[in-house]
Amino acid sequence: MFQLDLKSRKSIYEQIIDNIKELIITGILQTEEKLPSVRELSRMLTVNPNTIQKAYRELERQGFVYTVSGLGCFVSPPDNRLVDQRQINEVRERLRGDIMELFYLGFNEEDIRSLLQEMFEERGECK
Amino acid sequence: MFQLDLKSRKSIYEQIIDNIKELIITGILQTEEKLPSVRELSRMLTVNPNTIQKAYRELERQGFVYTVSGLGCFVSPPDNRLVDQRQINEVRERLRGDIMELFYLGFNEEDIRSLLQEMFEERGECK
Amino acid sequence: MFQLDLKSRKSIYEQIIDNIKELIITGILQTEEKLPSVRELSRMLTVNPNTIQKAYRELERQGFVYTVSGLGCFVSPPDNRLVDQRQINEVRERLRGDIMELFYLGFNEEDIRSLLQEMFEERGECK
Amino acid sequence: MFQLDLKSRKSIYEQIIDNIKELIITGILQTEEKLPSVRELSRMLTVNPNTIQKAYRELERQGFVYTVSGLGCFVSPPDNRLVDQRQINEVRERLRGDIMELFYLGFNEEDIRSLLQEMFEERGECK
DNA sequence: GTGGTCTAGACCACT
DNA sequence: GTGGTCTAGACCACA
Numbered sequence A, B, C, D: 001m002f003q004l005d006l007k008s009r010k011s012i013y014e015q016i017i018d019n020i021k022e023l024i025i026t027g028i029l030q031t032e033e034k035l036p037s038v039r040e041l042s043r044m045l046t047v048n049p050n051t052i053q054k055a056y057r058e059l060e061r062q063g064f065v066y067t068v069s070g071l072g073c074f075v076s077p078p079d080n081r082l083v084d085q086r087q088i089n090e091v092r093e094r095l096r097g098d099i100m101e102l103f104y105l106g107f108n109e110e111d112i113r114s115l116l117q118e119m120f121e122e123r124g125e126c127k
Numbered sequence E: 001g002t003g004g005t006c007t008a009g010a011c012c013a014c015t
Numbered sequence F: 001g002t003g004g005t006c007t008a009g010a011c012c013a014c015a
Helices: A012-025 A040-044 A049-062 A085-105 A109-126 B011-025 B038-045 B048-063 B083-106 B109-126 C014-025 C039-044 C049-063 C085-104 C109-126 D011-025 D040-043 D049-061 D085-104 D109-126
Strands: A065-068 A072-075 B065-070 B072-075 C065-068 C074-075 D065-068 D071-075
Touching: A012 A049, A012 B083, A040 A049, A049 A065, A085 A109, A085 B011, A085 B083, A085 B109, A109 B048, A109 B083, A109 B109, B011 B048, B048 B065, B083 B109, B083 C039, C014 C049, C014 D011, C039 C049, C049 C065, C049 C074, C074 C085, C085 D011, C085 D085, C085 D109, C109 D085, C109 D109, D011 D049, D049 D065, D085 D109
Parallel strands: none
Antiparallel strands: A065 A072, B065 B072, C065 C074, D065 D071
C-alpha cells in the first residue's frame, strides 16, 4: 500500500494520514472503498495499532473517511469532506514559503513552473 | 520585526526560523546585515534566549546566517548557502503535498497556475 | 559505555558526540542498533538530558544516527551517511593541522607514516 | 599575511594562533624574525587589538615566540619551544579520531596514505 | 516509555 | 557586550 519512512522527522501517524489522503485524492482509493482494518494495516506496516487508530480518527475528523461500527472504515464521497477557508489559507501559506525557499535555492520562475507541470503530469497518470 | 503566533502548532523556534528565512529571502535582511543579538531578540519576542539560540543555530546549519562568537549573527552571502540535494528534495516533497491538497480542496490546474503567478508578482514587488 | 572527562576543554556534548561516533565507526555499535535513550544515558553519565539530546541531534544531523520519536535513537546504515564535501574538507583541514603540529613536535615523515600504520593495525583488530 | 574566516566555528584568537604557528612551522616566519606589532596586525586583520594580544600571549606561553618589551615579538629558536608528552598525546588522539572518521567517510588505507603524501609534498614546497 | 520544546537562571570564553 | 554550554525542572505529543 505504501511505505513509512522511520527516518523522517514526520511522526508515524502523520505519515499514515498523508499517505492515505494522497491515495484518496489521487483516486487510488475510490469513494466508498473499504480501507484496511486497523489490525490489518497495523500488521502491514508493523506499527502499533493505537497509531493506526489515531490516524483513522483524524482522517475521519477531516472528512476523508467514515467509520461503520463493526464493518470498518470507508472513503467518504468528496462533498462530505471538510473544506474550510482556514485550511485553504494554511496550504497557501505553506506553498508561499516553499516557493520562496525554491527561489532562494537558486530556482527561477521558469524552473518552478516546469516543476509544477511535472507534478500535474504525475497526477494525471495516477488518476 | 515579526510576531509569533503562540497558538500555532509550529514550535516557537520553527516560527522564528521561518520568519527570519523569509526576511532574508525577500531581501529585507540584507547580506552581511547583523541580526538582533540572542538576548535582544529574546527580549523583543519575550521568549527564552535558549529558544532564540536554537533557531539561530539551525539557521546557521542551513547556511542562511553565520555566527561570530562575541560579535553576533550575520546574514550569509547567497553563495555561501548550503544547497544540498536533500534540502531541495524536502522542499519539493512539501510542495508536492501542498499541490495535491489544493486539488483536493477544489482547485484545478489553472487555479494553481494563477496562484503561482500571484506569488511571483508579489515577490517582484518586495525585491 | 564510555567515560566523560570533565576536565577536558572539549564540551560535554562534544565528548559524547565523539565517543558515540567512535563506537559506531569501530562497529561496537552496529547498524540499526538502538542507542540508550536520552534519559538513560543522562543517568549513566550523570549529565542533564538536554545535553544528551543536543549530542544526539547533532549526530543525527551528521547522518550517524536517526531518531524515531517515541521509540528512540538508532545507528544509521552506512549508506545513509551524509557525506558532503564540506564534512570531508573539515576532517582534511584538521588532519593537515595535526600533521604540521607533529612535524613541529619533532616527528619526521617516516615517524608519521609508522604512526599511521599503527592506527591502521589497531583498526584492523577492532573490526 | 593570512586570512581569517569569520564563518569558522574556531574563535578568532585561535585562528590567529594556528595561522602563526603554521607560518613558523613551515618556516615562512624564520627564527628571530619580528612579528607584526599588535596594533599593526590588528589593523591588517581588522580585529580588536585585545584579541591579537591574547593570541600573542598564548603563542609565547607555548614557546613559539618571545616578547621584548618596547621592541616587539620575535620567533623563538626551535629548541625553546615547549614540547611535552601531553601535547603529543593530544595531537595523536585528534589524529586517530580524524583517521577513523575518514574511514567512515569511505576512505580506505591507500586513500589516506596518498592524502598524507600530498600533505608532505605541500609542506616540502613551502619550506 | 520515548523524544521534543520551553523556561529560568547560571557560568564561561571571547570581542 | 556577544555567543556557548549546562542544569533543573516542567509540559506536550507520540508509540
